[in-house]
Amino acid sequence: MTSKGAEVGTVRPGGRTARVRAAVLRATEDALVEQGFDGLDLGAVAQRAGVGKTTVYRRWGSATALVADLLVDMAEQSLPRADTGSLTEDLLANARLVRRTLADPRQGTLFRAVIAAASCDERTAEALRRFYQVRVREWAVCVEQAIQRGELPEDTDPDEVVRAVSAPLYYRLLASQQPLDEASADRAAHAAVAAAKAGVYARTR
Template sequence: MTVEGAEPGTVRPGGRTARVREAVLRAAGDCLAERGFAHLDLADIARRADVGKTTVYRRWGTTTGLVADLLVDMAEQSLPRTDTGSLIGDLKANARLVQRTLTDPRQGALFKAVIAAATCDERTAEALHRFYETRVEEWAVCVEQAVARGELPPGTDAQEVIRAVSAPLYYRLLASGGPLDEAFADRAAEAAAAAARAGAYRG
């Protein structure tokens, strides 16, 4: 995506293009958190971001295009993986990061809105899948390191272990309810670690 009138690769990172993108994505995230995907409107986003409507329409085109770029930005801005030196320490760090994100007043509402949108819009779903794959791939390294240290059986599917950590947190957020606190996050990490040690994720 490029600014109107600019050739690809000619706009300096950190220049006006970056400032416009930052303002628009922040406004889009605020609107999603406040009102949900159904009420996302490009003209309203432009007004909130104090950006010309033409710029928003030409750069993003549709609300789904805007949400897709928002997810790219969220992946880029996510906190880096924690390396504690032990499997359970790393998995708990992952679980607590997910827990803090989902219970944050803005971020939790934002994720709910995006997940809801993904159930009925293919482009949003694809963007959401890419977002999570990016995060899973980053954190899977800690499982691979645990295999190398002998904490887990050879052949353990590292990405499946990471998915098993966060799955209960998302289930509680979206389906079952109940407190989504640090203790619950730790239990999710411990359960995934125990299953991985038992060989549940081999192959």
Template sequence: MSSEGVEPGTVRPGGRTARVRESVLRAAGDALVEHGFDGLDLADVARRAGVGKTTVYRRWSTTTGLVADLLDDMAEQSSPRADTGSLIEDLRANAQLVVKTLTDPRQGPLFTSVIAAATCDPRTAESLHRFYAIRVKEWAGCVIAALERGELPAGTDPDEVIRAVSAPLYYRLLASGAPLDAAAADLAAEAAAAAARAGVYVR
């Protein structure tokens, strides 16, 4: 397939170039954690990754292209969903994973930087939306399985249930400053499960 017309940073390299991509994306993540999106510089990323500047500029072209590829990689590398046989336990696992990610010394600041960038950059916003769409679809399988077991009312929207788990956790991170801990994860999961059982998410 020709890559003509494909936006820089969206082509998936293979073979030896995969190692270059891995190094550059790791360096980009480190730079975002340290300096935020406004401080992201392709030349600095190249230096951190130990690769030539021309390689980075040719493949990603812009900082937004680099962040878009970083988000795509994060979606690809994310942990698979839980499959415990119980809706509430699956949702707890989802909430615990969100809390673990957002409180991680590296992942937490990285997500905060990317979310901040997405508020003012359309391409970063598009990439962030794609990242969460992938993760929601992955975890929606928990709700689909619960529907098949008869745990939830017919017509329940699986995506909405998963969004309801993570939304209050991101609110704590970005707005309220309330603790992000195991108790917060349990509360988010239990609230989403209770609402789902009550038919709130029936469409």
């Protein structure tokens, strides 16, 4: 049962309920990788997860709710940010993590499916926005620390710097189909650092 006002599928449960959630989300991920969002069916997910169909319908109720909860789980499970004491090294770590994720056959396919779903469903789009807000804010601390060390102008927007690191990699994944190699990740990080030091990512007034 969810607390009053909570969105279905987003409450963090414990015990058996946690095991059911984990199994259903894994099955949801498998279905997205294999069939895409259009092939996501609650009954089929329940069968994959080995749980009752009524459990899935009662707890989540829709394919979009499943994807939203999967994105919550993905944000919770993401690796923590680097903390090397150097902006360049921190952002290189960020770029390489993004590249490894997107270049992975399973994870890259999963992200393409989720992004495709978000393009035509507002609930999924909002869940995806929340996912990236969590990840950007996690890594923005690296930029904030660089500002405090005097590496960057004081008016630098940390979130924009972090977005600038991953944007070229997502472009390769979704648009150009160019290889997602480590050189492209390193180039994105170095470009973001150079632009930030030049004041390109100053906060707008």
